[in-house]
Amino acid sequence: MSRPIRIVFVCLGNICRSPLAEGICRALAESRGVGHRVVVDSAGTSGEHEGEAPNPSSIRVAAAHGIDIRAQRSRRLRVADLQSFDVVVAMDRSNLRNIERLGPVPADRLVLMRDFEPDASNQEVPDPWSYGPAAFQEVYEILARAMPAFLDYALKMGPRHD
Ligand code: 4NP
Numbered sequence: 001m002s003r004p005i006r007i008v009f010v011c012l013g014n015i016c017r018s019p020l021a022e023g024i025c026r027a028l029a030e031s032r033g034v035g036h037r038v039v040v041d042s043a044g045t046s047g048e049h050e051g052e053a054p055n056p057s058s059i060r061v062a063a064a065h066g067i068d069i070r071a072q073r074s075r076r077l078r079v080a081d082l083q084s085f086d087v088v089v090a091m092d093r094s095n096l097r098n099i100e101r102l103g104p105v106p107a108d109r110l111v112l113m114r115d116f117e118p119d120a121s122n123q124e125v126p127d128p129w130s131y132g133p134a135a136f137q138e139v140y141e142i143l144a145r146a147m148p149a150f151l152d153y154a155l156k157m158g159p160r161h162d
Helices: 017-031 056-063 093-102 133-157
Strands: 005-011 038-044 087-090 110-112
Touching: 005 017, 005 093, 005 133, 017 038, 017 056, 017 133, 038 133, 056 133, 087 093, 087 133, 093 110
Parallel strands: 005 038, 005 087, 087 110
Antiparallel strands: none
């Protein structure tokens, strides 16, 4: 059998959106019985919150859905990640531009999260930082709606061969 598919979710600070995405993706893969086929990580394009745990509101909304993200720690996305991950997932267009500035990624392996949400009202997962719990709840709901189709895509893409 081929090696697991390596997925990294990317936002700006890696304390609000991408830690939630990481937790939701892993939980979904496990619930589908394909946990062993994926390696899930997250990172931020800014190193500003390096080493920090996720935002308390992200921890709370994840916990409300039975997902524990407390052990995650923020880290900055590195150039080497663009080679070592099979799929890089940006939360918004600004993240996407920052990733592209860091280095080349094959077009079908750099994706926008909300492109996988059925009937998305918008293409970006909004930055909830400095907003209240309702903003984090909205982020959770967007991610939960988008994740099934994203996971299908990642499993279909499989490991890269370059
Ligand atoms: P995230 O949210 O990118 O979803 O982790 C943010 C976290 C920190 C900042 C902005 C957004 N910040 O400006 O420090």
